[in-house]
Amino acid sequence: xxxxxxxxxxxxxxxxxxxxxxxxxxxxxxxxxxxxxxxxxxxxxxxxxxxxxxxxxxxxxxxxxxxxxxxxxxxxxxxxxxxxxxxxxxxxxxxxxxxxxxxxxxxxxxxxxxxxxxxxxxxxxxxxxxxxxxxxxxxxxxxxxxxxxxxxxxxxxxxxxxxxxxxxxxxxxxxxxxxxxxxxxxxxxxxxxxxxxxxxxxxxxxxxxxxxxxxx
Numbered sequence: 120x121x122x123x124x125x126x127x128x129x130x131x132x133x134x135x136x137x138x139x140x141x142x143x144x145x146x147x148x149x150x151x152x153x154x155x156x157x158x159x160x161x162x163x164x165x166x167x168x169x170x171x172x173x174x175x176x177x178x179x180x181x182x183x184x185x186x187x188x189x190x191x192x193x194x195x196x197x198x199x200x201x202x203x204x205x206x207x208x209x210x211x212x213x214x215x216x217x218x219x220x221x222x223x224x225x226x227x228x229x230x231x232x233x234x235x236x237x238x239x240x241x242x243x244x245x246x247x248x249x250x251x252x253x254x255x256x257x258x259x260x261x262x263x264x265x266x267x268x269x270x271x272x273x274x275x276x277x278x279x280x281x282x283x284x285x286x287x288x289x290x291x292x293x294x295x296x297x298x299x300x301x302x303x304x305x306x307x308x309x310x311x312x313x314x315x316x317x318x319x320x321x322x323x324x325x326x327x328x329x330x331x332x333x334x335x
Contacts, residue, residue: 133192137168145192154198161199164189227281229268230261235285242289251293258282258292263305272302 132142141164148160168185169176176182187206190197195208237257244250258278265273275298282290292299 238286255296266305
C-alpha cells in the first residue's frame with residue numbers, strides 16, 4: 120500500500136481550479152523530450168481544460184486564455200508550438216499602479232468633486248460661445264445640486280457667487296444666457312418615470328352589484 124499523502128506535504132498548485140491531476144499531466148509533459156510528442160500532449164491537456172467549460176471551448180479568446188494558463192502551470196518552462204504569443208512572466212507578475220483617491224475637501228460638498236473638475240477645465244478654455252455654454256451648464260447643474268441638498272429654493276445670485284468663489288473669480292455666466300432654469304422645474308415630480316411621490320389617495324375598491332350576479 121502506498122503511504123497517505125497530505126496536501127500540506129505536496130507541491131502547491133499554481134492554479135488550484137484545475138486540480139492536482141492536471142498539474143501532474145503538465146509535469147509529465149515537461150519531461151517529454153520529443154517535441155512532436157510534447158505538442159500532442161499540450162493539445163490534449165488544452166482539450167481537458169476546455170471540457171470544464173464546454174460552452175466556451177471553441178471561442179478564440181477562451182482558447183488564448185487556456186494556453187496562457189498552461190504556460191503558467193508549467194512555470195513558463197513549456198516549449199511547444201503555441202498558436203498564440205507566449206505570455207511573459209514579468210508582465211503577469213507586474214503589480215498595478217495604486218489608485219489615486221481625491222484628497223480635496225471642498226467647501227461646498229453638496230456640489231461634488233465633478234463640478235469642481237468641470238470648473239477647473241472651463242477656466243482654461245478660450246473665450247467664446249463654447250465656453251459661455253459650458254459655464255451656463257455648470258451653473259445650471261450647481262443649482263440642481265443645491266436643490267437636492269435644500270429642497271426649498273435658491274436664488275440665482277447665490278449660485279453666481281459660489282461659481283465666482285470656486286473659480287477664483289475667473290468664470291461668470293453670460294447675461295445673454297440668463298436666467299437659469301427655474302427651481303420649480305428641478306423640484307417638480309416626474310410620475311412618468313416612476314420617480315415622483317406616490318399618491319396618498321388609496322384606490323377605492325370597485326363596487327359590484329350583487330343583484331346582477333349570475334346564478335347557476
